[in-house]
Amino acid sequence: MNSLLLTGIGELVSNHPGTGDGTPLGLLRDAAVVVEHGRVAWTGAATRAPAADTSYDVGGRAVIPGFVDSHSHLVFAGDRAEEFAARMTGTPYTAGGIRTTVYATRAATDEQLAANVARHVGEMRRQGTTTVEIKSGYGLTVADEARSLAIARQATRETTFLGAHVVPPEYALDPAGYVDLVTGPMLDACAPYARWVDVFCETGAFDADQARTILRAGEARGLAGRLHANQLGPGPGVRLACELGLAAVDHCTYLSDADVDALAGSGTVATLLPGVEFSTRSPYPDARRLLDAGCRVALASDCNPGSSYTSSMPLCIALAVREMRMTPAEALHAATRGGAAALRRDDVGHLADGAAADLVVLDAPSYLHLAYRPGVPLVHQVFVGGAATL
Ligand code: NIG
Numbered sequence: 001m002n003s004l005l006l007t008g009i010g011e012l013v014s015n016h017p018g019t020g021d022g023t024p025l026g027l028l029r030d031a032a033v034v035v036e037h038g039r040v041a042w043t044g045a046a047t048r049a050p051a052a053d054t055s056y057d058v059g060g061r062a063v064i065p066g067f068v069d070s071h072s073h074l075v076f077a078g079d080r081a082e083e084f085a086a087r088m089t090g091t092p093y094t095a096g097g098i099r100t101t102v103y104a105t106r107a108a109t110d111e112q113l114a115a116n117v118a119r120h121v122g123e124m125r126r127q128g129t130t131t132v133e134i135k136s137g138y139g140l141t142v143a144d145e146a147r148s149l150a151i152a153r154q155a156t157r158e159t160t161f162l163g164a165h166v167v168p169p170e171y172a173l174d175p176a177g178y179v180d181l182v183t184g185p186m187l188d189a190c191a192p193y194a195r196w197v198d199v200f201c202e203t204g205a206f207d208a209d210q211a212r213t214i215l216r217a218g219e220a221r222g223l224a225g226r227l228h229a230n231q232l233g234p235g236p237g238v239r240l241a242c243e244l245g246l247a248a249v250d251h252c253t254y255l256s257d258a259d260v261d262a263l264a265g266s267g268t269v270a271t272l273l274p275g276v277e278f279s280t281r282s283p284y285p286d287a288r289r290l291l292d293a294g295c296r297v298a299l300a301s302d303c304n305p306g307s308s309y310t311s312s313m314p315l316c317i318a319l320a321v322r323e324m325r326m327t328p329a330e331a332l333h334a335a336t337r338g339g340a341a342a343l344r345r346d347d348v349g350h351l352a353d354g355a356a357a358d359l360v361v362l363d364a365p366s367y368l369h370l371a372y373r374p375g376v377p378l379v380h381q382v383f384v385g386g387a388a389t390l
C-alpha cells in the first residue's frame with residue numbers, strides 16, 4: 001500500500017494554525033487526510049481530497065494527532081495500591097514509597113520488567129498515546145539502571161536516565177558518594193541507551209547544586225536535560241531548568257512569581273501532571289496562571305506506581321480542564337503539540353504535511369468530548385506511522 005485516504009472526518013484537529021479555522025488547533029470540518037509512506041501528505045476539505053490507493057471512512061468522527069506523553073516511569077515491578085488507599089484516608093505523599101518500588105524492581109527479571117513495560121505501553125496506545133517517554137529510576141544501581149534503560153529502549157526512542165531519582169538506602173549516609181556514582185560509572189553504563197538525563201530536584205531528593213552537577217555530566221555524554229521540580233513544595237528547580245535552557249521542567253505545582261517569569265522568558269516547557277495531584281490528593285498546579293503569563297505548557301501522565309498510576313492522557317485532559325482552568329482546546333494542544341515541544345520533536349504532535357501519520361479517530365464528533373465525557377473510552381482507532389494498530 002502506498003497511499004491511504006482517511007475520509008469522512010467530521011472534525012479534524014491538525015494543530016497547524018495554517019490550516020482550518022486559524023486557531024492553534026487548526027480545526028477543519030468535513031475533512032480528509034492523505035497518508036503516504038507513514039507521513040501526512042495532504043489535509044483539506046473531503047470534497048477536494050486527491051485519490052489514494054486505499055481509503056478508510058471514519059464515519060463523521062473526530063480525528064486528532066496522537067497524544068505525546070512526555071513523562072512516564074514504566075520500568076518497575078509491583079504496585080503500591082495500599083499506599084494509595086492510605087493516602088485517601090489522609091496519609092500524605094512524601095515520595096518515600098519510591099524505595100518500595102526500587103526493591104521490587106531490583107528483584108524482578110529482565111523478562112518481567114519488559115513485559116510490564118509492554119503492557120503499559122499497550123494500555124497507553126489503546127487510549128490514544130502514540131509517542132511516549134520512559135524513564136529509569138527504580139533500579140538505582142549501575143546494572144539495574146542500565147537494564148531499565150535497555151528495556152525502555154525496546155519500547156521508545158525517548159528514554160531518560162533518572163539515576164538521580166532518590167538516594168538509595170545503601171547510600172543514605174553518603175549522598176555525595178551516590179552523586180559520584182551517578183555522574184561516573186552509572187552514566188557511562190546508561191548513556192548508550194538514553195536520550196535524556198533527568199533529576200528529581202526537591203527537598204529530600206537532590207538539591208540544585210547536585211542537579212546541576214548531574215545535568216552537566218549527562219550533557220558531557222550527549223544527553224539533553226530535563227527536571228522534576230517544585231512538586232512537593234517551592235524550590236529552585238524551575239529557575240535552574242530555565243537558566244540551563246532545558247527542554248522541560250515537570251510538575252511545577254508550587255511556583256513563585258519569579259518561577260513563572262523565568263518560564264515565560266525561556267524556551268523551557270512547563271509539563272503539568274494532573275494525575276499526580278489526583279492520586280496524591282494535592283492542590284493542582286495553576287495552568288491558567290502559566291498560560292496567561294505566556295509560558296509553554298505540556299500535559300503528561302507521569303505514569304508510575306506511586307504518585308500517578310494512570311496511563312490515560314484523556315484523563316489528564318479532563319482533569320486539566322476541570323481542575324486547572326485550561327480550555328478543552330488548550331488541554332488537547334498541551335497533550336499533543338505541547339508534549340512534542342517538551343521532547344523537542346517537530347515530527348509528532350501535529351498533522352501538517354510531512355508529520356508522522358500518528359493519529360487517533362475518536363468515537364465522538366468533536367475533541368471537546370475528551371473533557372466533556374470523562375472516563376468514557378472514546379478512542380475508536382489509532383494510526384501509528386499510517387498503520388492502524390487496534
Ligand atoms: O514523578 N517525583 C518523583 N518521582 C515520581 C514519583 C515516583 C513514585 O512515587 O514512585 C513522580 O511523581
Ligand code: FE
Pocket residue numbers: 071072073228302
Ligand atoms: Fe515523574
